[in-house]
Amino acid sequence: MFRRFCLFVAAPAVVLALVPVASAARVHVRVEGKTRTIFGASQPVIEGGANALTALDAASVLGEFFVHRAATSFGPYVDQLGRYPALGQTGWVFKVNGVSPPVGADQVTLHDGDTVLWYWAQFGVAGGPKTLVLSRVGRRCYRVQAQDDNGRLTPALGAVLHVGGGRTVRTQGATQAAVGCVRRHPGLLVRATLAGAVRSNALP
Secondary structure (H helix, E strand, C coil), X not given: CHHHHHHHHHHHHHHHHHCCCCCCCEEEEEEECCCCEEECCCCCEEECCCEHHHHHHHXXXXXXXXXXXXXXXXXXXXXXXXXEECXXXXXXXXXXXXECCCCCHHHXXXXXXXXXXXXXXXXXXXXXXXXXXXXXXXXXXXXXXXXXXXXXXEECXXXXXXXXXXXXXXXXXXXXXXXXXXXCCXXXXXEEECCCCECCCCEC
């Protein structure tokens, strides 16, 4: 009897050992709210889980912000982050590596190094807002580009750089670039904004 009991207990353990355990992808995550950045201005790397939805959940634990999901026939839908619920033509959407996937967040498999951006969007005739992408082009100079839902980048003409929480610098450029250079700013991060677009990532 004792021998039969041991075999009964051990068998499930053997089966579990044969089932591969999916490891969480290490991804960059940022959440841009209606009026401010909710999480990850500099897009930190976190253990994001298996998909864009679990990445949001992981960020909410680290950033201690509220996430609400509604069950729909198409799968889970994020209808509120922080204090603002989706309403009418506004709501919460996401991009992975700069592209808005045509499926739900729980259906987008993540891989190490991916970048996940969740953001508040207001939709109109032309669709949702573009998202700003900030990159460094020199020791103290930055380029600002606007990215559409397909990941296509264009110069974010008229964008403004923000150094820390104070000083601002307007970018220069005609049709090929929107670039701005700033003075030394040790310990401060630089962001970019543009009317009608989602604020950029932050860089030192």
